[in-house]
Amino acid sequence: MKPKKRITIYDIAEKLNITASSVSRALNNSNHVNEATKNLVLKTAAELNYKRNVLASNLRMGKTKTIGVVVPRINQNFFSNVIAGIEDATYQKGYNLIICQSNESRDKEIKCVNTLINQHVDCIVISVSVESDDHTHLKNVIEQGIQLIQFDRVAEELETLKVINDNEQASMEAVTHLIEQGYKRIALLEGPQSLNIFSQRKKGYLAALKKFNMPVIDELIIENAWTKELGAAATRKLLSLPEPPDAIFASTSDFSALGVLDVAHDMDIKVPAELGILGYANEPFTEITTPSITTIDQFSVHMGKTIANLYFEEMDKKEETVVTPKVISIKPQLIVRSSTRRLK
Amino acid sequence: MKPKKRITIYDIAEKLNITASSVSRALNNSNHVNEATKNLVLKTAAELNYKRNVLASNLRMGKTKTIGVVVPRINQNFFSNVIAGIEDATYQKGYNLIICQSNESRDKEIKCVNTLINQHVDCIVISVSVESDDHTHLKNVIEQGIQLIQFDRVAEELETLKVINDNEQASMEAVTHLIEQGYKRIALLEGPQSLNIFSQRKKGYLAALKKFNMPVIDELIIENAWTKELGAAATRKLLSLPEPPDAIFASTSDFSALGVLDVAHDMDIKVPAELGILGYANEPFTEITTPSITTIDQFSVHMGKTIANLYFEEMDKKEETVVTPKVISIKPQLIVRSSTRRLK
DNA sequence: TTTGAAACCGCAATCGATTGCCTGAATTTA
DNA sequence: TAAATTCAGGCAATCGATTGCGGTTTCAAA
Numbered sequence: 001m002k003p004k005k006r007i008t009i010y011d012i013a014e015k016l017n018i019t020a021s022s023v024s025r026a027l028n029n030s031n032h033v034n035e036a037t038k039n040l041v042l043k044t045a046a047e048l049n050y051k052r053n054v055l056a057s058n059l060r061m062g063k064t065k066t067i068g069v070v071v072p073r074i075n076q077n078f079f080s081n082v083i084a085g086i087e088d089a090t091y092q093k094g095y096n097l098i099i100c101q102s103n104e105s106r107d108k109e110i111k112c113v114n115t116l117i118n119q120h121v122d123c124i125v126i127s128v129s130v131e132s133d134d135h136t137h138l139k140n141v142i143e144q145g146i147q148l149i150q151f152d153r154v155a156e157e158l159e160t161l162k163v164i165n166d167n168e169q170a171s172m173e174a175v176t177h178l179i180e181q182g183y184k185r186i187a188l189l190e191g192p193q194s195l196n197i198f199s200q201r202k203k204g205y206l207a208a209l210k211k212f213n214m215p216v217i218d219e220l221i222i223e224n225a226w227t228k229e230l231g232a233a234a235t236r237k238l239l240s241l242p243e244p245p246d247a248i249f250a251s252t253s254d255f256s257a258l259g260v261l262d263v264a265h266d267m268d269i270k271v272p273a274e275l276g277i278l279g280y281a282n283e284p285f286t287e288i289t290t291p292s293i294t295t296i297d298q299f300s301v302h303m304g305k306t307i308a309n310l311y312f313e314e315m316d317k318k319e320e321t322v323v324t325p326k327v328i329s330i331k332p333q334l335i336v337r338s339s340t341r342r343l344k
Numbered sequence: 345m346k347p348k349k350r351i352t353i354y355d356i357a358e359k360l361n362i363t364a365s366s367v368s369r370a371l372n373n374s375n376h377v378n379e380a381t382k383n384l385v386l387k388t389a390a391e392l393n394y395k396r397n398v399l400a401s402n403l404r405m406g407k408t409k410t411i412g413v414v415v416p417r418i419n420q421n422f423f424s425n426v427i428a429g430i431e432d433a434t435y436q437k438g439y440n441l442i443i444c445q446s447n448e449s450r451d452k453e454i455k456c457v458n459t460l461i462n463q464h465v466d467c468i469v470i471s472v473s474v475e476s477d478d479h480t481h482l483k484n485v486i487e488q489g490i491q492l493i494q495f496d497r498v499a500e501e502l503e504t505l506k507v508i509n510d511n512e513q514a515s516m517e518a519v520t521h522l523i524e525q526g527y528k529r530i531a532l533l534e535g536p537q538s539l540n541i542f543s544q545r546k547k548g549y550l551a552a553l554k555k556f557n558m559p560v561i562d563e564l565i566i567e568n569a570w571t572k573e574l575g576a577a578a579t580r581k582l583l584s585l586p587e588p589p590d591a592i593f594a595s596t597s598d599f600s601a602l603g604v605l606d607v608a609h610d611m612d613i614k615v616p617a618e619l620g621i622l623g624y625a626n627e628p629f630t631e632i633t634t635p636s637i638t639t640i641d642q643f644s645v646h647m648g649k650t651i652a653n654l655y656f657e658e659m660d661k662k663e664e665t666v667v668t669p670k671v672i673s674i675k676p677q678l679i680v681r682s683s684t685r686r687l688k
Numbered sequence: 689t690t691t692g693a694a695a696c697c698g699c700a701a702t703c704g705a706t707t708g709c710c711t712g713a714a715t716t717t718a
Numbered sequence: 719t720a721a722a723t724t725c726a727g728g729c730a731a732t733c734g735a736t737t738g739c740g741g742t743t744t745c746a747a748a
Contacts, residue, residue, distance in 0.1 A: 057706080
């Protein structure tokens with residue numbers, strides 16, 4: 001209960017009859033100290049169990065070796081994996097992570113970003129919320145000279161570092177797979193088109209249809225079906241059409257694919273024979289449903305590590321004048337499982 | 345690219361021809377400033393878009409309004425939910441969260457804790473790793489005057505604030521349920537007994553058997569079966585016994601229960617008719633397996649909020665001399681699903 | 689008009705670490 | 719031997735916000 005007094009450089013200085021300046025230089029391995037004194041300082045620092053006061057250092061240096069992360073939800077598999085990846089890579093370099101969740105609310109996102117700016121984090125990593133249409137708060141980050149890295153859901157018009165998935169390509173491959181399995185009427189569950197990831201996935205869907213000269217049927221495209229419940233509702237609607245689809249690509253998430261599967265079970269529709277189901281994100285549960293769900297893996301932990309490494313690379317070359325807003329695109333992988341495999 | 349100069353209290357002071365002291369007092373709503381000047385300061389602060397420099401304030405005040413969280417793995421459903429709960433509750437009070445993962449390694453756990461101490465966090469929230477047997481690093485936290493809150497997996501001998509589940513009670517209810525469903529030979533998959541949570545669950549298992557005067561059969565208790573793979577291996581061993589069990593309580597996690605289910609499927613054993621399966625943690629996937637898995641919900645998000653609120657309560661009464669190491673126990677809830685329901 | 693007490697506000701120190709500048713000593717070069 | 723470097727280390731300012739102490743002003747009571 002009596003907070004033990006922490007040892008400062010002044011304590012060390014006093015003990016060795018030198019000034020704090022020299023102690024500081026010794027601890028920072030400056031070449032303006034005698035090798036002998038340096039060793040002496042290091043030795044007594046260890047003896048006294050000295051720990052640098054990070055607060056003081058931060059204030060003086062103006063940087064905090066801290067990275068702020070803003071995600072819609074911490075407890076969503078994709079995001080917690082990305083965070084785990086970031087943590088893993090940044091930890092090794094002695095960086096800390098401050099985590100915020102925007103809860104898909106623009107207001108909270110703005111507040112989170114401002115908090116992080118106030119905390120003087122060295123870098124802000126963000127995946128924007130659905131509501132987020134205006135991006136002045138992100139521009140603020142850049143104006144403050146804080147490195148900004150967007151991932152997954154990004155504001156495309158902002159020229160920042162970005163780490164994204166090639167959603168369009170993945171989506172096209174997914175739909176191609178469905179077509180190759182002989183599905184003829186492929187429905188699409190789409191998410192809010194204001195988010196780049198969802199509009200890209202739609203593009204991929206359209207591209208695949210075009211490639212195979214298949215018609216785009218408007219009634220098979222359902223807007224805003226990005227939760228399990230919305231996915232289920234959309235499925236009921238689709239399956240009651242005069243000409244129902246024979247496959248549903250839940251491009252928004254595996255959760256909506258799960259909603260599709262539930263409804264199929266309820267209506268006694270055979271998957272994959274009568275209905276193919278394809279999700280997105282490779283949530284752990286997709287492997288263990290009956291039938292298991294074909295989906296797309298986003299390499300989320302790897303994505304986190306990539307983000308961290310991108311930051312460190314950018315730091316290393318900070319003196320270079322040419323600043324190119326680098327975009328790293330990770331190619332997701334189609335994981336074919338039982339819910340769409342009806343050939344062979 | 346030109347980091348906009350931030351406004352300080354000196355800028356405000358200069359503009360208003362007063363000293364920084366007064367500005368500071370005005371901003372902190374001290375009653376040692378004239379109401380008029382206070383308003384003037386507030387007004388110009390807003391005009392100049394002043395933001396308090398948190399680093400300076402932290403240094404001066406010696407506290408950071410930051411809570412450090414150490415968990416074995418961020419991307420494990422239970423922990424990410426607890427974190428989400430903590431974040432939710434602390435955010436409202438203007439606190440930040442620094443997150444670390446120990447990866448179940450004692451070394452990394454120690455390093456994480458030391459980092460958090462160095463960062464002068466106001467509170468450390470931790471769920472210890474499996475490897476963690478020696479707890480001097482936690483004692484350090486207390487010595488530094490930092491509030492320590494343990495949750496879920498706790499070092500019982502340390503007198504700290506704790507938020508835990510009543511594992512024994514939950515486990516007993518679970519086994520009671522199995523017995524009531526008519527299962528006669530109930531196996532237990534147990535985790536490392538060095539962790540309190542696992543030994544408590546074993547106690548509950550034993551207590552339930554005793555209550556119903558059922559014998560404890562050693563060969564039905566399998567040590568160290570706390571992953572999906574280990575759970576599967578244990579199940580193969582159990583089911584090849586001369587007298588195999590008719591129910592398996594995977595007390596370690598739903599993942600090991602999933603391993604059990606997989607093996608049952610492979611061996612064409614009917615669940616729940618021939619084998620009852622009971623897991624722990626109410627992972628999302630338990631609801632969607634075939635059959636769905638009976639499990640125990642730990643109210644993880646609520647647990648996170650409880651942790652945060654406990655901290656704030658403790659802060660409020662910090663002046664009081666009597667410091668009682670409070671323990672909050674949350675009663676988990678048995679969720680009965682298909683994998684154990686064979687009556688009615 | 690004097691006294692006393694609030695009420696305001698400024699001064700200067702403090703929280704520790706860092707760093708530019710300067711001085712004196714040691715060493716090298718001419 | 720004198721001049722030019724180099725090297726070590728000290729001084730003091732700095733990063734902004736906070737706060738104890740003391741001084742000045744204001745206003746009311748005597």
